[in-house]
Amino acid sequence: MSEKALLVATGLVRAFGGFRAVDEVDLTVTEGTIHSVIGPNGAGKTTLFRLLTGILRPTSGTLEFDGAQIGGKPPDMVARLGLAQAFQTTNIFPRMSVLESVRAALVSRHHRTRDMFSWFHTRLTGEAMDMIDRVGLTEFADEESQTLSHGDQRALEVALALAVQPRLLLLDEPTAGMSPFESQRMVSLVRALSRDMGLTVILSEHDMDTVFGISDEVTVMHQGKVIADGPAAEVRANDEVMSIYLGSEA
Structure with a gap:
């Protein structure tokens, strides 16, 4: 350490x-x-x-x-x-799927929000799935975020925070x-x-x-x-x- x-x-x-x-x-x-x-x-x-x-x-x-x-x-x-924060009150994209949510966060990190539904957005699928797998939500990748349990929504929020590549x-x-x-x-x-x-x-x-x-x-x-x-x-x-x-x- x-x-x-x-x-x-x-x-x-x-x-x-x-x-x-x-x-x-x-x-x-x-x-x-x-x-x-x-x-x-x-x-x-x-x-x-x-x-x-x-x-x-x-x-x-x-x-x-x-x-x-x-x-x-x-x-x-x-x-x-x-430096990124995951908040006490769950803060997710409720009507997006888990995969769409994490891809959107990645697009934002790359400052390409105009490309939200373009080829660039699709290109980030692999990276998004890696993050989803890291927080244990692979089986829910295509589910709407709002349908997840409270614990899984908090895990998704951690994945969204990880999208900015924090050190802390x-x-x-x-x-x-x-x-x-x-x-x-x-x-x-x-x-x-x-x-x-x-x-x-x-x-x-x-x-x-x-x-x-x-x-x-x-x-x-x-x-x-x-x-x-x-x-x-x-x-x-x-x-x-x-x-x-x-x-x-x-």
């Missing part, structure tokens, strides 16, 4: 009036790792993700991705640098609303993406079994601040984390 810092936030602040949703956050994500950001509702996790992807601009502090300053850069520029993938509550079987499939998928593609993953997740079963590093937030950060085993053994943030789930 690489020891290179792929994403570095230093003193990151996002204020809304006098309220600091993200308050002097330092975060280092090592290339090739699975890094979880956890904390109770209102801890600042969603705001932090929006800062990382360019949806929000930092009030102060710095944010670097592979050495390039991305704080305040627009989302499309951040995505082109290799943000996953917001990837197992939310899933059955235990679907949750295990998603965990296995995330592990495989990290292992087989060398993909760096940051995830926000409320299921602590998932967090500590999959993560190399864990960052714990509360009221906009980082209160614990380090290897998953160390954070799990942190008394403050156990007593305040995991509660009965510990």
Whole structure:
């Protein structure tokens, strides 16, 4: 595993009036790792993700991705640098087939949206099927996306995010609303993406079994601040984390 810092936030602040949703956050994500950001509702996790992807601009502090300053850069520029997000609310093309959806995402990556239904679109079928196979949806390639189960729709959303060829993938509550079987499939998928593609993953997740079963590093937030950060085993053994943030789930 690489020891290179792929994403570095230093003193990151996002204020809304006098309220600091993200308050002097330092975060280092090592290339090739699975890094979880956890904390109770209102801890600042969603705001932090929006800062990382360019949806929000930092009030102060710095944010670097592979050495390039991305704080305040627009989302499309951040995505082109290799940082993509799959959102908590499923975001797919409901009336397109799985194959059509992934091909459309690939066409967009190549900036050829005018060729959506041309020879260029068809030429991407092989690449699209490779991605569909990677997320375990080969048998559903010709099915309308809206007919898939919730777990399969989330897997499709991961495939759409992979279409931009990210080096770092943000996953917001990837197992939310899933059955235990679907949750295990998603965990296995995330592990495989990290292992087989060398993909760096940051995830926000409320299921602590998932967090500590999959993560190399864990960052714990509360009221906009980082209160614990380090290897998953160390954070799990942190008394403050156990007593305040995991509660009965510990």
